[in-house]
Amino acid sequence: MASGAVAQLDIAALASAMDNPGRPAADKERDSNRKAPEVLSFLGLEAGMTAMDLIAIGGWYTEVLSYAVGDSGKVIMQNNPGRFVDNNxxxxxxxxxxxxxxxxxxxxxxxxxxGSVDFALTALNFHDVHNPNPAAAQSFLGQIATA
Structure with missing residues (x-):
């Protein structure tokens, strides 16, 4: 976890930031079902952290994480090269x-x-790593723990 002072996630402020007019309507349509402010608070994300969105592809969670960690935090949008990224x-x-x-x-x-990451998240895609190769999935989890 992060060293030094960090601020607890403000669920209402994150929900308000997500409702800004600069976010695409398609992203906002997903918000009510995904309940990101509550999920990220439950998982322990805090303002000021460095968060990594794993296998982010288009990055719906990446942008939400960027609002949550605020200007004092950072988000690493991790993707592996390939057609999914190329298409997005x-x-x-x-x-x-x-x-x-x-x-x-x-x-x-x-x-x-x-040691550069305080918080890591992969959403709606871990099965793509695990199902074809459970051993590779274990290696992937180990890499996350090290980051």
């Missing part, structure tokens, strides 16, 4: 242009500096 580059670049605290890491988790 317009969306990815749009997110990166809207939020200055997001860094796109195009490469394996093992390339992220050890």
């Amino acid at each position: 580059m317009e969306i990815i670049n749009d997110r990166l242009s809207r939020r200055s605290n997001i860094e796109h890491h195009l490469g394996p988790v093992s390339d992220v500096a050890a």
Whole structure:
């Protein structure tokens, strides 16, 4: 976890930030079912942290994380190279242009500096790692723990 003082996640402030007019309508349509402010608070995300969205693809959670950690925090949008990312580059670049605290890491988790991440999240995609290769999934989890 992060060293030093961090601020507890303000659920109401995050919900308000997510409702801003700059976010795409398609993203906002997902908000009510995903309940990100409550989920991220439950998981222990705090303002000021460095968070990593694993296998982010288009980055719905990446942008939400960027609001949650605030200007004093940072989000690493991790993606592995390939067609899923290639097909979503317009969306990815749009997110990166809207939020200055997001860094796109195009490469394996093992390339992220050890000890540089306070919080990691993968949403709606771990089955893509585990189902075809459970051993690779264990390795992936180990890489996350190291980052």
